[in-house]
Amino acid sequence: MVDLKGQYQDIKEQVNQSISEVLENTAFVNGPEVHNFQKELEDYLGVKHVIPCANGTDALQIAMMGLGLQPGDEVITADFTFAATVEVIALLQLTPVLVDVYPDTFNIDIEAIEKAITPKTKAIVPVHLFGQCANMDAIMAVAEKHNLYVIEDNAQAIGANYTFANGSKKKAGTIGHVGATSFFPSKNLGCYGDGGAIFTNDDDMAHTLRGIVNHGMYERYYHDVVGVNSRLDSIQAAVLRAKLPKLNAYNKARQEAARKYTAALKDHPAIVTPVTVTNVDCNKTNGICDTCDCHVFHQYTLKITNGKRDALAKHLQEMGVPHGIYYPIPLHSQKAYKDSRYNEADFPVTNQLVKEVIALPMHTELEDDQIEFITNKILEFLR
């Protein structure tokens, strides 16, 4: 699904050198590499504060702790996402409220959010799934109307732009009150282990978050709040510093691969190729935006609408073509997150998507002949 080796070859010298510098100066935790990466990511994202941490799941949890969410508070998020999003809500004894998504973007459904709001609702967690932002104009408006926090789960969309209805742009993850991201190796900006970060434009929130990641300390050995130990180590920061200047090029390479997949697959009647959906008109070819970087294709996800998704997956496996089913089970049906308040009728889209989606290999090193091989195998099978 990903080719981390090819990407490494390209940055090998720089990465090896920065890692050996870290080894030489032994500032393994909170060293200068971490601080420099933080500043560079703040500049790249156009956000006031980046707080590095240990992984994307922690980033979400720390964001919720920083906002002061309390047990029993309801947090609305998408039913169709990676479990980390809902896991941290449950761990903090907040009440996850899962809602359906849109069938075209796979992102959280705004009407479903509004329907799920109760007096106990405190926050909305949109997940920018597969690399494209949720409808942040609408989400921020709903949040403002009901006085809710917005925590963006930006683990899959780092570098994506969001264009507001008024034409202004912001980077994914910097729009809500707090944003969270992951640097897991397979993410668009991945390190060589675990890593994550929290983003905010609010100075007070940034201060709070910096304490929480470090045992609730604002002054050494004075623990003002209950915190966690969640740090990005210097070796990972060194890798991320080598990769950050290339993130735009990486995302362009992903978009190029997506365009080629779509060009090959779009005419098949049982295949629905991914689309970009924005509140403003942008130039599109075959449903994919040409110019705004509104989708950075963490995943390239097809819908197979003739009931043959599982058979296709098996066929691809036999042909040696990697693929992924993200996600095979709606979160509301998972043992850990079942809740008698959920009503199947409220999840028609997720219940359908779990049967139809299949993701193809997506990374920065995809060659034309690989794309051709993969799409030929798919078309041969579905013929």
Ligand SMILES: *Cc1c(COP(=O)(O)O)cnc(C)c1O
């Ligand atoms: C990867 C991911 C996370 C968690 O990130 P980790 O660094 O693996 O903890 C959270 N949410 C989504 C949507 C993800 O894809």
